[in-house]
Amino acid sequence: MIDPATLPYRPNVGITLFNSAGALFLARRADLRDVWQCPQGGIDENETPEDAAIRELREETGLSEALLLGSFPGWLPYDLPAHLIGKALGGKFRGQTQRWFAMRMTQDDSAINLAGDGSEPAEFDRWEWVMPGDVTRFNLGFKRPLYEKILPVLSALAPPL
Structure with a gap:
């Protein structure tokens, strides 16, 4: 049994992408068919969190651009549930420490492509625009x-325009 306290947190970014109506892009994970989330992913070596957020948005949604509106102050760590320790995140991490960004969609919805930029397998199989107050009606795991x-x-940071 792995002691989670001996494992580090993986540096990660999360992106809250809002449209002009102030709705949030929320997507269903392809591997966990009932769990929804915003785009997120690890920070590569020698990459800033801002650069990682732009890359992850492109990889997971196919969007080539978005307006950076701001970020949540500081880093937010979370621990994996016990049954995922040693399995998820390559088995190397106890969880992730995340830097979250707010971005504004600057392209038409037709630009969203869940196959992303093709550099990674599709993480999502469905997406919706959801008003922030309605997000908790989804299974967020x-x-x-x-x-x-x-x-x-x-x-x-992203009121309706």
Whole structure:
């Protein structure tokens, strides 16, 4: 049995992408058919969190651009559930420490391509625009408390235009 306290957190970014109506891009994970989330992913070596956020958005949604509106202050760590320790995230991490960004969609919805840029397997199989107050009606898995913390702050950066 792996002691989670001996494992580090993986540096990661999350992207809350808002459209002009102030709705949030929320997508269903292809591997966990009932769990929804925002785009997110690891930070590569020698990559800034901002650069990682732009790359992850492109990889997971196919979007080539978005307007950076701001970020949640500081890093937010979360631990994996016990049954995922040693399995998820390559078995090397106890969880992730995330930097969350708010971005505004600058392209038409038709630019969204869940196959992303083709550099990675598709992470999502479905997506919706969801008003921030309605996000908790979706199954967010063990990340629900994280979304409850970040959404009031990040959605305030993206009011309807």
